[in-house]
Amino acid sequence: xxxxxxxxxxxHILDVSGKIMLGEGTMAVRNSVxxxxxxxxxxxxxxxxxxxxxxxxGIGELVSSFTTVTNQGGQLKLxxxxxxxxxxxxxxxxxxxxxxxxxxxxAVASF
Amino acid sequence: MKTTANRIEVSIGSALEYLDLVxxxxxxxxxxxxxxxxxxHWIGMSVRETVTNAIQHGNKLDxxxxxxxxxxxxxxxxxxxxxxxxxxxxxxxxxxPLDPENLLKPSGRGIFYIRSFMDEVEFRPLSRGGMEVHxxxxxxxx
Numbered sequence: 001x002x003x004x005x006x007x008x009x010x011x012h013i014l015d016v017s018g019k020i021m022l023g024e025g026t027m028a029v030r031n032s033v034x035x036x037x038x039x040x041x042x043x044x045x046x047x048x049x050x051x052x053x054x055x056x057x058g059i060g061e062l063v064s065s066f067t068t069v070t071n072q073g074g075q076l077k078l079x080x081x082x083x084x085x086x087x088x089x090x091x092x093x094x095x096x097x098x099x100x101x102x103x104x105x106x107a108v109a110s111f
Numbered sequence: 112m113k114t115t116a117n118r119i120e121v122s123i124g125s126a127l128e129y130l131d132l133v134x135x136x137x138x139x140x141x142x143x144x145x146x147x148x149x150x151x152h153w154i155g156m157s158v159r160e161t162v163t164n165a166i167q168h169g170n171k172l173d174x175x176x177x178x179x180x181x182x183x184x185x186x187x188x189x190x191x192x193x194x195x196x197x198x199x200x201x202x203x204x205x206x207x208p209l210d211p212e213n214l215l216k217p218s219g220r221g222i223f224y225i226r227s228f229m230d231e232v233e234f235r236p237l238s239r240g241g242m243e244v245h246x247x248x249x250x251x252x253x
Contacts, residue, residue: 022127023127055159055160055221056160057163060216060218063215064217067215067217084152092209092220092223092224093209093214096214
């Protein structure tokens, strides 16, 4: 899996691609989000459009990152959910937790 | 309906490195049976979650303990059995991930997903010790 970090104004977008699974994938997401927080970033978007596989640990890591960012006074939002990620979030009621966007422009403007 | 079952069995050590092997085998079985891509994906995820639990929570990553995975292929359904050598658990005691107090917990969704995507899921304590998770996916169900 790969994570690229870019900024649009004061919003940091993490473009995640590949698999977010137990082990390497979940750790990479966690480390990237924590690195942003360490640098004082408060507005984070996880772009998941190129994530081709996620397991329950990956979903757990999204939740964990969300709570970590929220607890530090920031906001974490999700962009470009695949159909499968959307289904996994929906059946565990997590779509009620996350703010989800299909458009990067709308996601950036939402902060 | 009369069916002819074919059995595929594999036994792995309790290491997460084997998960990709099990995933590949599952994908081969579901492709062979003609499941559509989405259904095959959810079966693969269910098996991966089950084997992950068996390795991590059942056998506690003890390399001397095995996880046995069995696929029974029939024309109308796929039966999957995953056995570990752990100390077992009470499935009824697992917290419900949909309860408001559990919604933001980072773990505890794996079995919920397995139950969502498979048609039948049973948790059976084994007389020798350990647990068997028995799952069924019918051909043609979503």
